[in-house]
Amino acid sequence: MSQFSDYAWMILDGTWVTVKITVVASVVAVIVALLTGVARTSKFFWIRLGPTLFVELFRGTSCYVQLFWAFFALPFIGISLTPFVASVLVLGANVGSYGSEVVRGAIAGVPRGQTEASVALNFTKLQRFRHVVFPQALVAMLPPAGNLFIDLLKLTPLTSLITMSDLTYNAMAVRQQTGSTFIALATILVGYFLMSSAIAWAIGRIERRASRGLETGPRAA
Amino acid sequence: MSDRQLAVEFRGVSKLYGALAVLKELSLSVPQGEKIALIGPSGSGKTTVLRILMTLETIQAGTVWVKGEPLWHMPKGDGLAPASEPHLHAMRRHIGMVFQHFNLFPHMTVQENVARPPQIVLGVTRGEAEQRAQDLLRLVGLAQKGASYPAQLSGGQKQRVAIARALAMQPAIMLFDEPTSALDPELVEEVLAVLRDIAIEGKTTMLLVTHEMSFAREISDRILFLDGGAIVEEGPPDQIFSDPKEERTRLFLKKIIAAGHRID
Amino acid sequence: MIWDWDFALRIIPDILRGLGTTVIATFFGSLLALAVGLVIALANRSDVTAVRRSSRGFAEFIRRTPLLVQLYFIYFVLPQAGIVLPPLLCGVIALGLHTGAYLSEVYRAGIDGVPRGQWEAARALNYQQGQTWLKIILPQAIPPMIPAIGNYIILMFKDSALLSIIAVPELMSMSRNIGNDSYRYLEPLTIAAILYLLLSGIAVLLLRIIESRSGMARLTG
Ligand SMILES: Nc1ncnc2c1ncn2[C@@H]1O[C@H](COP(=O)(O)OP(=O)(O)OP(=O)(O)O)[C@@H](O)[C@H]1O
Ligand SMILES: [Mg+2]
Numbered sequence: 001m002s003q004f005s006d007y008a009w010m011i012l013d014g015t016w017v018t019v020k021i022t023v024v025a026s027v028v029a030v031i032v033a034l035l036t037g038v039a040r041t042s043k044f045f046w047i048r049l050g051p052t053l054f055v056e057l058f059r060g061t062s063c064y065v066q067l068f069w070a071f072f073a074l075p076f077i078g079i080s081l082t083p084f085v086a087s088v089l090v091l092g093a094n095v096g097s098y099g100s101e102v103v104r105g106a107i108a109g110v111p112r113g114q115t116e117a118s119v120a121l122n123f124t125k126l127q128r129f130r131h132v133v134f135p136q137a138l139v140a141m142l143p144p145a146g147n148l149f150i151d152l153l154k155l156t157p158l159t160s161l162i163t164m165s166d167l168t169y170n171a172m173a174v175r176q177q178t179g180s181t182f183i184a185l186a187t188i189l190v191g192y193f194l195m196s197s198a199i200a201w202a203i204g205r206i207e208r209r210a211s212r213g214l215e216t217g218p219r220a221a
Numbered sequence: 222m223s224d225r226q227l228a229v230e231f232r233g234v235s236k237l238y239g240a241l242a243v244l245k246e247l248s249l250s251v252p253q254g255e256k257i258a259l260i261g262p263s264g265s266g267k268t269t270v271l272r273i274l275m276t277l278e279t280i281q282a283g284t285v286w287v288k289g290e291p292l293w294h295m296p297k298g299d300g301l302a303p304a305s306e307p308h309l310h311a312m313r314r315h316i317g318m319v320f321q322h323f324n325l326f327p328h329m330t331v332q333e334n335v336a337r338p339p340q341i342v343l344g345v346t347r348g349e350a351e352q353r354a355q356d357l358l359r360l361v362g363l364a365q366k367g368a369s370y371p372a373q374l375s376g377g378q379k380q381r382v383a384i385a386r387a388l389a390m391q392p393a394i395m396l397f398d399e400p401t402s403a404l405d406p407e408l409v410e411e412v413l414a415v416l417r418d419i420a421i422e423g424k425t426t427m428l429l430v431t432h433e434m435s436f437a438r439e440i441s442d443r444i445l446f447l448d449g450g451a452i453v454e455e456g457p458p459d460q461i462f463s464d465p466k467e468e469r470t471r472l473f474l475k476k477i478i479a480a481g482h483r484i485d
Numbered sequence: 486m487i488w489d490w491d492f493a494l495r496i497i498p499d500i501l502r503g504l505g506t507t508v509i510a511t512f513f514g515s516l517l518a519l520a521v522g523l524v525i526a527l528a529n530r531s532d533v534t535a536v537r538r539s540s541r542g543f544a545e546f547i548r549r550t551p552l553l554v555q556l557y558f559i560y561f562v563l564p565q566a567g568i569v570l571p572p573l574l575c576g577v578i579a580l581g582l583h584t585g586a587y588l589s590e591v592y593r594a595g596i597d598g599v600p601r602g603q604w605e606a607a608r609a610l611n612y613q614q615g616q617t618w619l620k621i622i623l624p625q626a627i628p629p630m631i632p633a634i635g636n637y638i639i640l641m642f643k644d645s646a647l648l649s650i651i652a653v654p655e656l657m658s659m660s661r662n663i664g665n666d667s668y669r670y671l672e673p674l675t676i677a678a679i680l681y682l683l684l685s686g687i688a689v690l691l692l693r694i695i696e697s698r699s700g701m702a703r704l705t706g
Contacts, residue, residue, distance in 0.1 A: 060681065060682035060685050061681040062681065065674070068657075068670075069674045072674060073670045075670075076669070113320060116275075116277055119275065120277075120313075120318040121342060121387075122310060123338070123341060125306070132326060154549075181561045181565055186558075192554060193546055193550050200549075
């Protein structure tokens with residue numbers, strides 16, 4: 001029975017690594033999404049240019065290609081990242097680039113009358129953004145953001161390919177040692193499903209709290 | 222200069238959208254404390270006048286003066302230079318606006334809509350802002366609605382909150398752009414009653430765009446009739462409504478009456 | 486000089502051969518995804534509760550688990566059940582299933598987007614079920630779906646890089662092999678990334694053109 005507990009331990013250990021990567025990469029993704037998303041609502045071309053190129057670059061290739069590039073090609077130009085750092089930076093930048101569009105769209109979607117009302121109340125640009133535009137945009141961002149966090153979780157198995165001992169990596173090791181391919185893979189499929197569902201549930205709760213007052217036609221106010 | 226300082230003055234202001242001239246060298250002056258009603262056909266430029274004053278639209282020619290200072294310009298040497306954002310910020314302090322479609326902040330309660338802006342912009346303490354908000358909500362007859370969100374209010378209630386929100390900033394000049402035209406007919410009077418109170422109180426300079434002719438006649442000191450981006454006729458309400466000098470004014474009033482509106 | 490042009494030019498033909506396999510995988514993956522999505526979408530509308538529940542559950546499960554693990558599952562578990570498929574076919578199945586689960590939602594939105602009155606009109610004209618679908622519903626439901634379907638196919642094109650993990654000789658696989666053989670990763674991985682970027686960029690532009698065309702057709706027609 002001790003062997004079984006060894007394997008269970010490996011799975012748990014891998015799960016913990018997966019959670020760590022997901023959480024840290026999510027933070028990176030949120031920062032990337034907010035910075036580039038907000039910058040891309042600027043009316044100045046030169047402010048939009050950099051973030052737009054960044055976002056298009058990361059959306060134009062798959063996370064897997066980016067991860068390999070960061071881990072294997074980047075050292076040739078003198079930048080060596082640890083697997084963990086490469087993982088969270090690439091996953092964060094990749095998902096953050098999709099999030100950028102969510103942020104940009106949500107900000108652009110706040111009705112013009114809201115900005116005009118805050119101009120009429122003499123808010124500064126920063127105050128308009130902070131107290132009026134952003135809180136309303138945030139509500140619109142949450143549902144798509146929830147899906148992006150799930151997408152991010154689903155990208156974490158790629159990090160096993162650059163030697164992170166995450167859930168997938170450890171499960172494949174268990175598979176090798178035990179030969180029970182079906183059990184190993186079915187276990188982690190269910191594991192990922194449960195983690196995705198937990199994210200979906202959590203976002204759903206936050207969404208309901210954040211949309212207080214907005215449920216009956218925010219546009220009509 | 223007259224003995225009363227001017228609250229608002231337009232000198233030869235032109236506003237263009239591309240090639241379309243919406244205001245054509247328009248001039249007007251409003252002494253402090255005066256209540257002005259702007260009337261005129263759709264597209265004549267009434268909203269544009271208010272939006273320029275609220276710094277929501279730029280101008281292409283002329284100057285706008287608020288309390289003796291240029292709004293869209295700053296003194297520079299002998300002449301004027303385009304206004305900077307800090308200058309606009311300083312000037313907006315004098316002006317408040319109530320919109321046709323309310324534009325309340327949907328993510329804030331009624332109380333927050335009225336109490337937060339003075340805290341954010343004027344640095345009023347929280348306690349003081351909350352107290353003033355309650356007073357203002359009582360003034361507009363919504364003392365009980367502080368905890369509601371805008372989405373839970375009727376149109377008339379929303380507009381009354383919007384008026385309270387604008388008053389909370391204590392502007393010397395208040396702009397109203399058709400404040401009742403988005404409301405169901407039975408809700409119009411409750412908003413007009415609030416406007417009447419503000420007008421009677423007297424100190425505030427008011428510029429009101431409205432299609433409610435009898436109300437304009439009742440509360441305003443002077444009527445401006447706009448057509449095609451220029452002031453066609455102006456005068457005391459009784460003269461404009463009973464004895465208009467200009468053919469275009471007469472025609473406009475006739476249409477209004479034909480549409481079933483009262484002007485007396 | 487970090488970047489070796491001679492080497493880069495020498496490896497381009499090999500990498501381009503990989504691109505051919507990538508295109509083949511994407512093409513058949515798309516066909517499968519379109520079919521899988523349709524089957525799921527129809528099953529989701531079934532009158533039989535059990536069918537509805539299981540198809541919804543299945544699609545949700547696929548959407549909430551990682552493509553890489555699904556790929557492993559198909560590649561490693563199926564042979565144990567006596568089903569031995571060539572790697573390319575395994576990859577096509579994984580891509581098709583995964584994308585199909587998402588396309589089912591696109592179909593649903595498209596079908597729901599057809600006004601109720603259209604179904605009633607079809608009944609009034611005494612159309613049969615099949616005729617109603619073919620002549621009334623689908624012609625109206627499909628054009629608005631095209632942008633979303635196109636986006637998922639572009640995603641699939643980029644994700645197909647994962648097939649290199651099960652030794653399908655596609656674009657990413659070719660460049661990784663070159664890297665492994667030569668110990669130079671910068672050139673092959675960069676060339677691969679540029680090819681993905683270029684082709685998905687062109688596809689996005691084409692999609693926008695189609696979108697605006699079909700939008701105009703709808704407005705005038
Ligand atoms: N953003 C804009 N772009 C182009 N034209 C505009 C814009 N805003 C207003 N206009 C035009 O400017 C003219 C004056 O508009 P304005 O809104 O000031 O009229 P108004 O007198 O308030 O009319 P109404 O009674 O219908 O509210 C109209 O012809 C309008 O079409
Ligand atoms: Mg108007």
